[in-house]
Amino acid sequence: MKHIHTSYLGLQLTSPIVVASSPFTADIEGVRAAAEAGAGAVVLKSIFEEQIIGQSDHLSEFATSPFGDTDDYLQHYVGEDYRGRFLQLVTDAKAQTSIPIIASINCIGAGARWVDYANELGTAGADALEINLFTLATDRHTRSERIEEDYQYVVRRVCSAVKIPVSVKLPLRLTAPINVVDRMWGVGARGVVLYNRPFEPDVDIETLRFKPSNPYSEVVELRNSLRWIALCTRVMPQIDVAVSTGVHSGAEAVKALLCGARIVQVCTAIQRGGYGAISEMNRAIEAWGREHGFRTIEEFRGRVAEPA
Template sequence: MADLRTSFAGLELKNPLIVSSSGLTNSAAKNKKWEEAGAAAVVLKSVFEEQILLHAGQMENYGHTEGDDYMVQYVRNHQLNETISLIRDTKEQCSIPVIASINCHSDSEWGEYAALFEQAGADALEINILSLRTARDYQAGSFQQMHVNVLKQVIKDIKIPVVVKLGSNLTAPVAMADRLSAHGAAGIVLFNRFYQPDIDIEKLEYTSGNVFSSPADLYNGLRWTAILSSKLPNFPVALSGGVHDGDAMVKALLAGASAVQVCSAIYQQGPDVITKMLDRVAAWQESKGFASLAAYRGRMNASAVGGEELFERTQFMRYYSSKAE
């Protein structure tokens, strides 16, 4: 059997396939199923700050006008208890690392919750700051600063590794990653997937666009993985987005990813896709004569192929010159 071992953010993994945070990972029974199919780790369904505030707001509308803070606290505790049970149950049933996840868009009291997740047995924590900035008076750089503030809040009382999952809307992911690394993040996940609004032109209504990614969604993550792994070689990257088969996994690893996170492909194809993807990576690795994953990880990152230019202007020019012929 090919040696697919890797490490990501201080976690020793039997292979690079992590099931990413979603409804796929909201029960211990499901997590057990992914483990049996071969997954090396799971990121649990996130606790959503947005949801907590929304629920608290709804309760307020039902007449609980006094003690708003109490309501927010009540809903928060309820959601936190659910996550704590999920961590405990998954740790009981699975032997792979379990990564808890917080989805937040403000720098509130996440530190307290991070400590509870650590106590419940989480092996690592992923913080996910997916948010759009639409204010006219937005101050350049404040969104990036919020990432750092949230990380500082979360990290201060815990010892487990903390990973930051970025949205793809940041101007300069390398500078962001550098700051996060300097403030103690153990790794980075590129990228989260935004809700995609679409318009039904018959009903004149907004609808949800594709919930799931397609294989073509791989390329942006691939580009930034190749650049980041060359600029910050000691800051591990997990690529998330558009990893639908073993070939995409190989590409992510060659670009320098330490791991991949997979979601849509599992929703669409079930647990077997995990096994198929791992078999494909193993077969490819053997066919190329690589004794281990470490022998080729990052072999095609930006510095290995002559610098970032390839990921910027050159490819663009080449494409158009070949089309013009």
């Protein structure tokens, strides 16, 4: 092949292999290692709004103030410290690598904090922003329409506030994924990531309690995503689609690209094979393309999504 370049959210990438938001992108050493291994971009570890709020809530349990402003002070101080470290990572990553840096934020609630966080990440130098959406609807009165409306509201607010392109990492179980993707596009998102892998607990039958299950993905988890990548590409070719979960080798990456994905996000592959897994995937994609007579990814991207 001539090259394995691709584009995503208007950014030019030398490889479709992107390191997903994870511990591997939580510090500058990990970001540099990913770049050196040939990653097309990295998605920095998410800044969790709930973690900022949670840290302040935890500290406020041990603090009292006769002036009644302790919670506000702790929210500001802990939030500033936590956010500051993420903003510095964005700045360092831009200064020390030449690949696109995608910031990531988990949004909860309907407040304005996440809009502020998104703005700050863009100002720090992030090339794009990934919004991770997930709601655990435990209230029996919560309707699915309300959840999707909340998603739309969050994305609209963020997209209108930032000057960098935004992608939305969608939850796995949606009744009408194409409609949700269309609504995300309508409020300003330029890409979607399929899918956010939810936490799925196991049960310890000795302690009679929930326990963490295997946090790593399996190749079989890619199958459902492939279907919806192809459908999104066919119905809404204007939006960039990325895949996350289940890509462990070059073969899975090629499948996702054939279905129309512009990039593939990887994490478990690095956990099991180190950063060298990125280089191996790049070589595998190039070898497959050369074997099948393709010069660039664009010559075969979306072939499976085309109507028969």
